Amino acid sequence: MSKRVVIVGGGVGGTIIANLLAKKMRQELKKGELVIDVVSDKPEHFYQPGLLYMLFGLKHHDELVRDERNLLDPMVELHLHPAVKIDKDKNEVHLKNGVVIKYDIVVLATGSRPAPEMIPGLREGGHWFYEVDACLKLRHELMTFKGGKIVLAIGLPHKCPVAPLEVTYMLDDWFKQRGIRDKVEYTYTYPIGRLHGLEPVAHFAAKTFPKHGILTETLFNMKEVDANKRTITSLEGVTLKYDLLLTIPPHKGAQVIEDSGLGQNGFIPTDKFTLKMEGTTNVYVVGDTTNLPISKAGSTAHFESDIIVENIASELREGLTPFRYDGKVFCFIETSLSKATYIMFDYNTPPNPVAPSALIHWFKLTYNKVYWLTPMGVL
């Protein structure tokens, strides 16, 4: 009897796992002892970090998409129908077209998405760049912006925790280049009492923001937006006026996760070391889909994928799952349109950003181009 590994979600984590597993278990695949399926709700694979550059016209949509089929190993089966139910008791994934796939092991990799509907008035009054259409809309707004008050407000949870800082530094530089920086009052708000979740990054921001004339308001959690009055009010009782409201909306996980009763708001309770869904033996969770209190980032999904692949292969071959995720995360941080720094940390090692340089910025731009090697399992 052949074994079946089903991966739900063809984003960063899902695609890496499918490809690495196909490489590692080539012989089993060839002999028909193993089948690997990817279930994806869309035919294309989108490189989300590119949105930050698309906002400034530095990347075009076409550069950020590839056909998922072309990224996947030919021996991996691809189902282009959304999963509508995951039945962990019966080991089944139900697709929208009525097909039911039975699995021995399932990997849940359905990611997260901005959910502006969670904040009253946000959809009407706010902008964000975390989705293609919203990013293009904001881009047009910025191109015609002649000056005024910009407020950046941040919801929880959200993916890519450094993006709010990056967009702030990049906008500062961009307004300077357009000669209107002195006409822009930019207020960066943050949910906790410092400027970033990571303490060293918060220090870095506290040191650099005053030099850029960036105003700050900490302990600011979005409660509601009044699109007519152009105000945003926080849970903490502060109201700010804006001409342009830039936000990172709070995120939710995929609907199918909620609908299948696997986790509140679509995030699944996950063991931080084994990456198995709590209380299960054959359900792995990767990337943004976990409820782990760590950064929701492509690099997190990548490092987790390596562990999940090793454990699945080892489990199928010898019934053991010896590998443990150490919490490793790596993030570039753009500090202007021409310089960047980076941070790396794990469960035991705090991050420590290095001095920003043009070299690191170029490294990030290079990675943006060669990203496709990551889901392909090469880089």
Add this chain to the structure above:
Amino acid sequence: MADVNLKDVKPTITVDARGTYCPGPLMELIKEMRQQPVGSIIELISGDAGSAKDVPEWLNKVHQEFMGVIEETGYWRIFSKKIKEM
């Protein structure tokens, strides 16, 4: 509330934020406070001494209940209750 009572509290949810540098303990609590229904008791486990100060300060600002903190060796167990919608 004194520590003795806190030890008997049965939290609705426990968030172990030890060893997680980003987003960090307070942000995890804010997320849970928004997500959980009114009446929930949230236990936050933090390895960061600052949390024992940050959490009550934030709860006070948003008018939610700080139940207290138990200091263990090298970490803090901080209890809060969601007493109204937010």
